[in-house]
Amino acid sequence: MDKTLLKLKALADRNRFRIFGAxxxxxxxxxxxxxxxLQVSGATVSRHLGILVTAGLVKSRKESRWxxxxxxxxCDEMDNILDWLLPRLRLSDQIQADLEVxxxxxxxxxxxxxxxxxxxxxxxxxxxEKADG
Amino acid sequence: MDKTLLKLKALADRNRFRIFGAxxxxxxxxxxxxxxxLQVSGATVSRHLGILVTAGLVKSRKESRWxxxxxxxxCDEMDNILDWLLPRLRLSDQIQADLEVxxxxxxxxxxxxxxxxxxxxxxxxxxxEKADG
DNA sequence: TATATAATTAGTTGTATAGCTAATTATATA
DNA sequence: TATATAATTAGCTATACAACTAATTATATA
Numbered sequence: 001m002d003k004t005l006l007k008l009k010a011l012a013d014r015n016r017f018r019i020f021g022a023x024x025x026x027x028x029x030x031x032x033x034x035x036x037x038l039q040v041s042g043a044t045v046s047r048h049l050g051i052l053v054t055a056g057l058v059k060s061r062k063e064s065r066w067x068x069x070x071x072x073x074x075c076d077e078m079d080n081i082l083d084w085l086l087p088r089l090r091l092s093d094q095i096q097a098d099l100e101v102x103x104x105x106x107x108x109x110x111x112x113x114x115x116x117x118x119x120x121x122x123x124x125x126x127x128x129e130k131a132d133g
Numbered sequence: 134m135d136k137t138l139l140k141l142k143a144l145a146d147r148n149r150f151r152i153f154g155a156x157x158x159x160x161x162x163x164x165x166x167x168x169x170x171l172q173v174s175g176a177t178v179s180r181h182l183g184i185l186v187t188a189g190l191v192k193s194r195k196e197s198r199w200x201x202x203x204x205x206x207x208c209d210e211m212d213n214i215l216d217w218l219l220p221r222l223r224l225s226d227q228i229q230a231d232l233e234v235x236x237x238x239x240x241x242x243x244x245x246x247x248x249x250x251x252x253x254x255x256x257x258x259x260x261x262e263k264a265d266g
Numbered sequence: 267t268a269t270a271t272a273a274t275t276a277g278t279t280g281t282a283t284a285g286c287t288a289a290t291t292a293t294a295t296a
Numbered sequence: 297t298a299t300a301t302a303a304t305t306a307g308c309t310a311t312a313c314a315a316c317t318a319a320t321t322a323t324a325t326a
Contacts, residue, residue, distance in 0.1 A: 004221040005150050012145035013314080017138050031273060044315055046274050065272045065323050084214045088137040114272070146284080164303060177285055179304050198293050198302045247302070268326085275320070283312080290305070296298085 003056070007081070010055035014094070015040065016048050020071075021095035022102055023058065024086060028070040029102075032114050036105050037098060042117070066110065136189070140214070143188035147227070148173065149181050153190065153204075154228035155235055157219060161194070161203040162235075165247050169238050170231060175250070199243065 011017055015038050022029060022037060035045045049069055052058035059072040071078060089095045105113065144150055148171050155162060155170060168178045182202055185191035192205040204211060222228045238246065 002147075002150075002225050002227055004218070004225060005145070005147060008141060008145040008150065012138070012141040014135075014138060015314085017135070017141070040314090041316060042273070043275080043317080047314080050274085062273095062322090067273065081217045084217050085137070092135050092137060094135055110272095118271085148284085173284090174286060175303070176287080176305080180284080183304085195292090195303095200303060243302095251301085270325080271323085273321080273323100276318085277316105278318100279314105279316080281312100281314085284310090286307105286309080288306085288308105291303080293301085293303100295300080 007055045007057060010051050010057055011085075013048070013051075015044075016052055018094060018098055019045075019048060019052060019069075020057065020085075021089045021092065022098055023069065023071050024082070024089060025099050025102065026106070028061070028068040030110050031067050031069065032110055032117060033102075033105050034069070035117060036113055037102055140188045140190060143184050143190055144218075146181070146184075148177075149185055151227060151231055152178075152181060152185060152202075153218075154222045154225065155231055156191065156202065156204050157215070157222060158232050158235065159239070161201040163243050164200050164202065165243055165250065166235075166238050167202070168250060169246055170235055 011020060018038060019034055022034065031042065031045060031049065034049070035042045038045060049058065049060070053060055053069075053072075057072055057078070058069050061068045061070070071082075073079060073082075108116075144153060151171060152167055155167065164175065164178060164182065167182070168175045171178060182191065182193070186193055186202075186205075189205055190211070191202050194201045194203070204215075206212060206215075241249075
């Protein structure tokens, strides 16, 4: 398919748009961190990430059992689409809310995050919402 | 919905992408000309155009029975997305082919175009493909 | 070497949407 | 004023795809 159309289709989904937005803020994110942000199954996140990678918007890096994702600026003239997207991401309520939530997610170790995700809530981190403090 | 996501969704369809590409080349195009380009039903084109207008990417102007469509640069910072899109549209085989076909379409009066479209092929313009000359 | 685990892939289901034809609307003209 | 016509809207169908759970793969560790 047309590469440009492929990129547009990749970004034209709320959850992939959110992933992209998150990756503009952090150097790289682990699959489990993105899963925590979107609150959908890991399988779904994996598929979304695959679509973004195929479109050339995101790249991945495997480190032992963990896989990290980042914007793929190198591949295409990404900064160019970022010129258009970045100001808009900053105006998006959804993306702004996500960045706040990500703040909290990044404060938790990936191990704890994954433990929580498979229902083994170990620590007093029961609620994922900020405890209003 | 998020305005940016709305625009991405609007452009993330092959036919709407083609309409947008066509409108970057011509000041404005009549609905029937776009119908001729895409070779789908007028109803389908009308719906696609509606989606582009709702997204703020395209504007319309009614003149008697004809409706003309053009890029809606005024509304948003369109030039900005055009910075990203224009070079890519030039690299798209689909869009380039469309522009050649449009050349031929623009040479026919809208009246004849519509006559053809409802099967009243009046003139010797039976085939829409270029007669290889 | 067997078990645990992070991620992906396979297989399924429900929803969204692109396409069609038919009906309707708005405008021009006989 | 009745008819023709460009475009839109309504109603329908088929396909695309986002989500899930279950199964599989790849890596680490007991």
